[in-house]
Amino acid sequence: MRFKEYKDRSKVSGATILMGLMVMAFGTIGLTAWVSILSARSEQVRNYEFQISHRISKLNTESIIKQSIYDNCLNSDKRTFKLYRVPNKNDVAIVRGTNGSTFLSKLSPEKYLRIGHGNGGGFQSSVLASIFTKRRNSGNINLAEGPNHFLKNYYLRSRSPILSGDLLVMHKPINSWNLNRKLFGNIHVYGNSMLWNLSELKIGDKIRTASYAIPGISNDVSVKPLKNLQDEFIAPLNFPIKAHTTGIDAEGSSYSGVLDVIDPGKSAPWSVKSAVEELANVRVNGSAVYNRGRGVMSDGSGIVNVDLGSPFLTNVIIGGNVKELHFNGQSGFVFSRADQLPAVVIIMDDSSGSSFNLSKIYFHGKNMRRLVVCVKKRIDLAMYPVDYAFTDKSGNTVWRMILIAENTHLVAVNDDIAFGDFNLIGGISTDRSFEWSNNIEKRLVIKREASPGFLEYLAPRTAWLESFRKNN
Amino acid sequence: MGIGAVLSLSHGTLSQEEVTRQLARGYCFQENAAKLYYLGLEPEEIIDLLPLDTTELELNFTDSYMVRVNDVDVEASSVSVKIKGPNSFTINNNLSLNSHEKNPGRDLPSIEVYRPTTRLD
Numbered sequence: 001m002r003f004k005e006y007k008d009r010s011k012v013s014g015a016t017i018l019m020g021l022m023v024m025a026f027g028t029i030g031l032t033a034w035v036s037i038l039s040a041r042s043e044q045v046r047n048y049e050f051q052i053s054h055r056i057s058k059l060n061t062e063s064i065i066k067q068s069i070y071d072n073c074l075n076s077d078k079r080t081f082k083l084y085r086v087p088n089k090n091d092v093a094i095v096r097g098t099n100g101s102t103f104l105s106k107l108s109p110e111k112y113l114r115i116g117h118g119n120g121g122g123f124q125s126s127v128l129a130s131i132f133t134k135r136r137n138s139g140n141i142n143l144a145e146g147p148n149h150f151l152k153n154y155y156l157r158s159r160s161p162i163l164s165g166d167l168l169v170m171h172k173p174i175n176s177w178n179l180n181r182k183l184f185g186n187i188h189v190y191g192n193s194m195l196w197n198l199s200e201l202k203i204g205d206k207i208r209t210a211s212y213a214i215p216g217i218s219n220d221v222s223v224k225p226l227k228n229l230q231d232e233f234i235a236p237l238n239f240p241i242k243a244h245t246t247g248i249d250a251e252g253s254s255y256s257g258v259l260d261v262i263d264p265g266k267s268a269p270w271s272v273k274s275a276v277e278e279l280a281n282v283r284v285n286g287s288a289v290y291n292r293g294r295g296v297m298s299d300g301s302g303i304v305n306v307d308l309g310s311p312f313l314t315n316v317i318i319g320g321n322v323k324e325l326h327f328n329g330q331s332g333f334v335f336s337r338a339d340q341l342p343a344v345v346i347i348m349d350d351s352s353g354s355s356f357n358l359s360k361i362y363f364h365g366k367n368m369r370r371l372v373v374c375v376k377k378r379i380d381l382a383m384y385p386v387d388y389a390f391t392d393k394s395g396n397t398v399w400r401m402i403l404i405a406e407n408t409h410l411v412a413v414n415d416d417i418a419f420g421d422f423n424l425i426g427g428i429s430t431d432r433s434f435e436w437s438n439n440i441e442k443r444l445v446i447k448r449e450a451s452p453g454f455l456e457y458l459a460p461r462t463a464w465l466e467s468f469r470k471n472n
Numbered sequence: 473m474g475i476g477a478v479l480s481l482s483h484g485t486l487s488q489e490e491v492t493r494q495l496a497r498g499y500c501f502q503e504n505a506a507k508l509y510y511l512g513l514e515p516e517e518i519i520d521l522l523p524l525d526t527t528e529l530e531l532n533f534t535d536s537y538m539v540r541v542n543d544v545d546v547e548a549s550s551v552s553v554k555i556k557g558p559n560s561f562t563i564n565n566n567l568s569l570n571s572h573e574k575n576p577g578r579d580l581p582s583i584e585v586y587r588p589t590t591r592l593d
Contacts, residue, residue: 059507
């Protein structure tokens with residue numbers, strides 16, 4: 001049998017040759033495919049250069065747009081139309097700004113964004129921008145390569161940082177000399193604390209805060225960690241922080257953390273005083289007698305009383321010459337209905353000149369009316385501290401207030417403070433010291449305003465920029 | 473002869489793939505470095521942050537400078553990447569040094585990136 005099969009040798013040889021040819025054919029195909037893949041890979045990588053160039057060109061154009069918005073739109077109430085041609089490129093950016101400053105915007109976002117400082121609300125104005133980019137490797141527009149014209153919506157958003165959860169904000173002073181600033185006392189912050197320029201701020205051991213952030217921190221700043229409400233040391237919430245501003249000051253950057261919102265002058269759109277002047281208000285001066293049943297009284301000798309229970313109280317601008325400022329809260333029935341009284345702003349601004357030095361601010365009783373108190377002292381009197389106290393002795397005082405203090409060292413008078421908790425619903429923003437009693441039985445509790453209502457419009461705002469791709 | 477051809481072809485194609493890979497990594501690092509600069513990080517921070525293999529790539533920034541575009545000034549820097557020469561066939565330090573001297577590597581075209589000067593102080 002074996003010999004018989006050997007006689008079919010030609011068939012076996014043919015099969016072997018065929019197999020060899022098939023191997024060669026498949027090998028050739030495989031080799032060609034391999035070389036083709038390598039060639040395609042090389043081409044792909046070579047095109048990275050053009051793709052990256054294109055993407056960075058778009059990024060650069062967006063940088064110019066953002067800078068233009070920060071420079072021309074954020075602090076301005078004029079409509080802007082700007083065209084920018086990127087140097088050494090053919091890329092073009094067009095910025096169409098709105099005619100309303102974001103600090104004065106009364107337009108709420110259509111869709112709330114549950115992120116960042118605007119958590120829960122705030123206002124916005126929008127800027128539409130067009131970006132035209134020119135590709136390096138193509139002379140003509142090729143739709144297969146994707147669009148080279150982009151539309152983007154930039155939203156300038158604004159909201160009171162205190163209403164957004166920054167309940168205690170220690171700003172930088174505008175002037176840089178050593179002011180011996182302190183944050184001191186048995187203070188519990190049920191929210192976030194923002195601590196600017198921490199290296200020049202002395203912080204007491206009894207400060208407790210749910211969280212805190214230190215904007216602009218760098219490696220050469222030694223940071224003493226704070227404790228949370230459970231008495232544990234916690235790290236700051238430092239990254240990421242959006243660039244934001246409470247408005248530009250006369251000398252520095254908009255984003256340096258200074259506080260100049262009460263009366264920045266120069267018709268600045270973030271001026272609280274300018275905003276109040278457009279609303280119903282009364283003007284009082286500590287050197288003139290005033291008692292017209294509007295809820296504010298001046299005895300003419302520098303003592304001003306504000307009756308927060310009065311239904312006739314409107315916004316008040318006190319033009320200086322004040323020694324003592326007394327806020328009288330509500331009691332009994334009026335307290336339980338004070339939530340329905342209109343929110344008011346009380347401004348005490350003696351920065352333009354005053355015969356007296358403001359030395360006392362007293363908060364009598366308890367207050368449930370929405371209230372913004374702005375105190376600005378003359379810069380040459382800023383070194384003298386202002387004593388303040390909550391005088392209610394019920395042991396669990398509630399005081400609803402957003403307190404803005406510029407050039408004003410606020411030092412609590414320990415003897416005038418009763419034992420117990422003092423619940424401040426709102427927050428504090430200052431560029432000088434804020435000192436409270438260190439007594440463990442006298443606690444200042446700062447809590448977030450849960451129902452701001454008209455305070456959204458009255459409280460000084462911070463502003464920031466968000467951008468979105470416009471799809472249609 | 474056939475085996476030699478196959479080996480030669482394999483070495484050539486593998487070398488090409490290696491060069492392609494280095495290029496791809498170089499472009500990737502360059503773009504990411506540019507984007508981090510745009511986001512506000514400083515050049516030293518970016519170099520520390522990116523997982524660079526310094527035997528293979530070198531990432532450099534120029535000192536920041538201001539570019540005027542109409543009425544705005546933006547901060548700018550050029551990001552460059554140098555792909556270092558091959559050292560896979562070096563045997564010892566001397567040879568490696570010689571190899572680098574002969575093949576100084578390749579510079580990718582630098583990218584100029586802008587950023588708005590609105591960062592926190």
